[in-house]
Amino acid sequence: MVAKGYSVDLNKPLVFQVGHLGEDYDEWVHRPIVTKEGPRFFENSFMEALTRTVWWAIPVVWLPVVCWFANMSYRMGNTLPEVAVLVFMGVLLWTLMEYTLHRFLFHMKTKSYCANTIHYLLHGCHHKHPMDRMRLVFPPAATAILCVPFWNLLKLITTPSTTPALFAGVLLGYVTYDCTHYFLHHGQPSKDPAKHMKRYHLNHHFRMQTMGFGITSSFWDIVFGTLPPTKSSDHKN
Template sequence: MSAATSTRSATVAAEKAAVSAAALQGPAQTPATQRLRLISSKQLESHKTASSLWVTYKGNVYDVTEFAPDHPGGDDLILEYAGKDMEEIMDDIDSHSHSDSAYEILKENLVGRLPITQEEHAALAEAENGGADFTGKDDELVITADFQPSDTDLTSDFEKHAFLDLNKPLLVQVWNGTWGKEFYLQQVHSPRHLKESARLFKSPFLEMFTRTPWWVVPLVWAPISAALFQRATSQFAANALKRATATAAAKAAASSAASSAPSSSAFASFRQLLAGSGSAALAAAKQAQINQTQPEILASVAPAALASTLACFATGVVIWTILEYTMHRFLFHVDEMLPDRPFFLMLHFLLHGIHHYLPMDRLRLVMPPLLFAVLEFPFTRLAYALFPVAIANGIISGAFAMYVVYDVMHYSLHHHRLPQYLREMKAYHLAHHYKNYEEGFGVTSKIWDWVFGTEL
């Protein structure tokens, strides 16, 4: 074979490898076009053994743990590049040529990419090297009721962490973010503190619906709770009055029948003659007797109706404490099961993420009425499906009243000096924000944290 032919063959092989590599690499990996998991050099370093083998090629990171034993050249060759870049060996056709299928196998095992921009490198930095000031997971941190975080420098925060620019509307930044779920959760659980509320929307109209002063909660929901309590009491009283009236009517009928019984058969025909007018008189007398007893009946059933409503109200209070814990733990902190997609990250941020990101924001500490209306709807429908309407109204009244206590107390835990028990709960709740966000889900009490083993 001539030198020219050899050169052409080598050129064709190199071009073929380049085409395969280009197909593998895909479009330019910039924050605007690529939403892959960012992987730091430290993370890459922890995957360089036969049991967990990662390699890099053209800026992408691949998990070749399962493929390595089947590598035609033996797994020893791949292990030499464990945790390292293998672009040189992959593209070196003289050392070891690779078919299109080799590049396809790599493509199937893509797990992320290395940081490209300065911002991405900053985003993956350790806390002490420019990462978040609070990690939300620090067992050594001491939190007291007097704890006050320092203000966040808006400009340097974005330069250091490359997460959200607090000078700009936040929601569109979450939607357009190029970081994955792991980085998002790390940052959103690293609290920032601003003097004024951050903006979610550029539009003042939309922004208005995201800000809720604490007094809106009792203003909206306390009257609803009171109305349900009154309705439950009236319904219990009406049901008791109906039963008591029926009993009184039966007694009146029995009494009238006994008093009008014939003393001898001689009067039978005469009684029949008077039956038409006698029946009307008897009915009128019976109704008069019932009417005379109704005020007495009502006076006797009112305390019982109130007692029944109070029992249902207390049940609703207890049920709310369970809902408070379960929704906080399994809905608001659905971190591990959260899909790594922009829509779900944005939904998480709106629902609870913003509260952990900006825990001292006075206008985003209590639930907007619309959000609570959406959350309570399935539970109230369930109550009406399971219980008679009077019982359901009493239970819902208690649950709503306790919700008002919960949200007003939640606001106070963040912003007020409080009596001793509440000071203890304030330190407990702030520890949930700044010390360990995976524990301490109770706000009004620790009881369910104690029951389920999540007490701080």
Template structure:
């Protein structure tokens, strides 16, 4: 079915829309409406607002960093038309004509551009007139039962992010259970943390808890109630390590191309998040499956440590998990102030999603990326020569 050609916009029309609050930017005559994306931008909302109505082609090439191929694909989802000939804005800074994808062909070649640039990637019709004749999956049906058939194409496909919600299950009930608003995690687990903290502290206050030496059972160390904050913090530190290990070795395992079930499991656990990183209903762990995982780790601690000590470590780890889930949501949907810790962490995490999927596994902290040598190198944030 034939589609209409791209609409043309005059510079005056672009300025008028920006004056009304829209965030329109151009890249060598191609016009993009970023109004719905400004708050999600890792560089901050104000950075995009300042560029409204201008050509951003030089900014895509850096500094402060050269945007990845995925970031350029992501931009194309917001394509709305072309700037009328003669109304193009000169890029405010940087060098024009650098980089393979920085060049934009004439408007007559727009269809060829999309076919070449969006191989296997969904393009929303309300953003772009260039719609692929086919995609690797049927977005009108639940994806969970389709991704296993992608085989060798799955790993590349799942790491090409799109801006749209994902449906996993045919069943409305299962679909409901797979989605969670961020505040549900806080409301469910914070009372549990507070209650178990009180139980742990009062149990230690009875003075019956002792830590036996690993060398002899005749000598034991009393554990006073004053030790609770330190044991609690130990649990939080252990959680941060567990967070890193799960993210790296479970969530980012590369399933065999021939194994339908492992591909499906990977997509269910984490692939869906990389495919649609700004789906707000899938940024935190639903309480029902989370309770099973949390219960498993509590059982492990009960086996390894005396009951009260295991509970103290567990509640610290549970608090760490709640902080992690809240922070993960904020890193995707928050707009931290430039120069703050969370601002740098948001840019770091977005880099993991869009360019460095094999590194940058720390979410609430980069600490464990240092000893495990998976830190995203700082120079990738700077302009490439």
């Protein structure tokens, strides 16, 4: 693959190559290659293994954590209905986070070597190789690192007994998101709403990558005006 002045060799580890694309990186990374086998990221086998995660690791690792934090909130004095409401609020908070991260972080424009490399690791690789089964969900170790500042932020703006339940809800929303995302790429739904969700998300990948940032819901796309037009609307325009 060639992007003006720099050529990316897909037969060699990609991570330390893509940064050299400079301003051409955005165009290159949004030209998807649809293959079942994902590319190699690193020459080092240990580093390579850290980038690969099976989808079922997400619920196995994080659902017990969700239960533990919800139970912590209960033990701190909240009733079960109160915990349930707080967890639900956390799930709603996650949907906004999901949209915001996808739109403003995962789709930011980059051109420096470091920024291109980081973006490729975060999300660019998914758009370049959207059917890579082992890089569709976020590695649990990386998620755990990101959870620390978010937990501390929640502690600053909420009460001690509500923080764990809200955090449990956000984690539950994240688990739902990652599992849904995997299914939308590799599942074969035959009925709505799952069939519509798959069409909606693949539209983001292959037709209109600057719109349709919601994964588990299109609600925030509607609110913020990033809902993709229908094909009939495109034709009229």
